[in-house]
Amino acid sequence: MIAIPWSSEVDVVIAGAGGAGLEAAIEAALAGASVLVFEKQARLLESSTAISVGRISFACTEIQKQNGIEDSNDLMIRDIMETGHYKNDPELVQAYAANQLDTFRQLTNLGVRWSPTVSALAGMSVPRGHLTDPIDLIRILKRAVDVQKVPVLFQTPVTELITDQNGSVIGVSVLERSGLTSRVRARNGVVLASGGFARDAQRLTIIDARFSKVVATSGAGHHGDGLRMALGLGASTRDIEFVQPSFELHANGVTSDDILILYYQGGIIVNTLGKRFVNESISYKDIARVCLDQPRMMGFQIFDQTVFEKAVVAQQAAGQGSPMTLDAVKIRMLLSATTLSELEDKADIPSGALQQSIDRYNHFVTSGIDVDFGRQSLAGKYGSPQRIEKPPFYAFATIGHLLATYGGIAVDKEMQVLRNGSPIPGLYAAGEAIGGFHGASYHSGTAIGKALVFGRLAGGNAALHKH
Numbered sequence: 001m002i003a004i005p006w007s008s009e010v011d012v013v014i015a016g017a018g019g020a021g022l023e024a025a026i027e028a029a030l031a032g033a034s035v036l037v038f039e040k041q042a043r044l045l046e047s048s049t050a051i052s053v054g055r056i057s058f059a060c061t062e063i064q065k066q067n068g069i070e071d072s073n074d075l076m077i078r079d080i081m082e083t084g085h086y087k088n089d090p091e092l093v094q095a096y097a098a099n100q101l102d103t104f105r106q107l108t109n110l111g112v113r114w115s116p117t118v119s120a121l122a123g124m125s126v127p128r129g130h131l132t133d134p135i136d137l138i139r140i141l142k143r144a145v146d147v148q149k150v151p152v153l154f155q156t157p158v159t160e161l162i163t164d165q166n167g168s169v170i171g172v173s174v175l176e177r178s179g180l181t182s183r184v185r186a187r188n189g190v191v192l193a194s195g196g197f198a199r200d201a202q203r204l205t206i207i208d209a210r211f212s213k214v215v216a217t218s219g220a221g222h223h224g225d226g227l228r229m230a231l232g233l234g235a236s237t238r239d240i241e242f243v244q245p246s247f248e249l250h251a252n253g254v255t256s257d258d259i260l261i262l263y264y265q266g267g268i269i270v271n272t273l274g275k276r277f278v279n280e281s282i283s284y285k286d287i288a289r290v291c292l293d294q295p296r297m298m299g300f301q302i303f304d305q306t307v308f309e310k311a312v313v314a315q316q317a318a319g320q321g322s323p324m325t326l327d328a329v330k331i332r333m334l335l336s337a338t339t340l341s342e343l344e345d346k347a348d349i350p351s352g353a354l355q356q357s358i359d360r361y362n363h364f365v366t367s368g369i370d371v372d373f374g375r376q377s378l379a380g381k382y383g384s385p386q387r388i389e390k391p392p393f394y395a396f397a398t399i400g401h402l403l404a405t406y407g408g409i410a411v412d413k414e415m416q417v418l419r420n421g422s423p424i425p426g427l428y429a430a431g432e433a434i435g436g437f438h439g440a441s442y443h444s445g446t447a448i449g450k451a452l453v454f455g456r457l458a459g460g461n462a463a464l465h466k467h
């Protein structure tokens, strides 16, 4: 047999330097492993984690307690499972709940700073969206990786997984900046932390042809490389059929600066004909799915001055930007008018249609029963709907965007990649590369959450499991 020419050898190889990959590197190094991280992009700040809004779901934190919010792991598990329509893998949801508070504390100890308030968003029974500056977060994680003396090689994508005669993963091929391919041996394991596939147009079109018209806003490297490599070894997948855009991006927008979610603060959503088409308290992923069937695949968030003022107060309390708030960028994108008929005119909604929808909605709020869509709360199970009646009135033209793909490689609770129900020895995955955690829909703040929490698990386990 010809020996494979390895160009270098470490215990753990990690593909991707986003939230999951950096957390995996820290944990693997702390467990005593030698680690090498490969990153496809040229810069640290091109990952989804870095360009995200930075809102993360944690339960039972000191910040929740300071805000008088009572939460529990059990409540969080129930919320995530319910939001995912019970299609989630309960073992992954339990693993998240069991490790999330420790991850929150690890991040805080590393120097991550949090907004003093927490927000209630999709799927939550109580506010548990903890906001941080995602660029600070990723820089702090990279600093911790540097402290462990783990090299991160940029512009060096992992292109292939290398297996031995038993099918165990024993290394990777990488494309070096020089254009040469080299082979790196991973004595203990390889962690795929390479994000999702929001920029893999071919795979998305197979799932739903309409996705070719949906804007992708994820990290630039999200071409589904990890998924492709794992599938090449026969790995199973979970939840890919549930990929959906998220309803929150301004119709002309491209980045997270253009995101607004004020229907969770009391706004409603109408289509371009001025008609409501959905229960606004459900997950923005479910709202986006319904919106794909609306004219121009677009809707308007409609709200009044009461909601506007609430959002400004939330912004001041949070101390930084958030989808719940109205900063200068978002205010510039708003249509506003002192009467609903003027707003109809500005938004090009048929005359009288918006007035009719709001009259009907206000009647539902007063009577306590939304006979059209069954809205009973503001977000998830939290808050009470309120009448829309105080001028001026506002409209924010909104579309769905693919910011994350949520489904992907099947893993067990140790983050080992599964093939027909059994782990592929030596192969781990974490973050957006995996499926099974979210189920059919999405509980806010758990995409970054699962990257960080499961990244740590994957790195720690890969370090310990020698072949």
Ligand SMILES: Cc1cc2nc3c(=O)[nH]c(=O)nc-3n(C[C@H](O)[C@H](O)[C@H](O)COP(=O)(O)OP(=O)(O)OC[C@H]3O[C@@H](n4cnc5c(N)ncnc54)[C@H](O)[C@@H]3O)c2cc1C
Pocket: 015, 016, 017, 018, 019, 020, 021, 038, 039, 040, 041, 046, 047, 048, 049, 050, 051, 052, 053, 054, 055, 056, 057, 156, 157, 158, 159, 193, 194, 195, 196, 217, 218, 219, 220, 221, 222, 223, 225, 226, 255, 256, 403, 404, 430, 431, 432, 433, 444, 445, 446, 447, 448, 449, 451
């Ligand atoms: C605009 C926006 C806002 C968002 N807001 C939120 C939010 O507020 N809360 C929330 O929970 N989620 C949010 N998300 C989703 C969330 O940010 C991601 O799902 C999560 O951060 C993914 O983490 P990750 O580590 O898996 O991927 P990333 O952080 O993207 O890291 C993956 C890295 O792998 C690299 N890579 C890819 N292929 C290879 C390869 N072959 N070899 C080496 N490297 C490779 C990529 O370049 C990338 O740097 C948002 C996403 C976007 C785009």
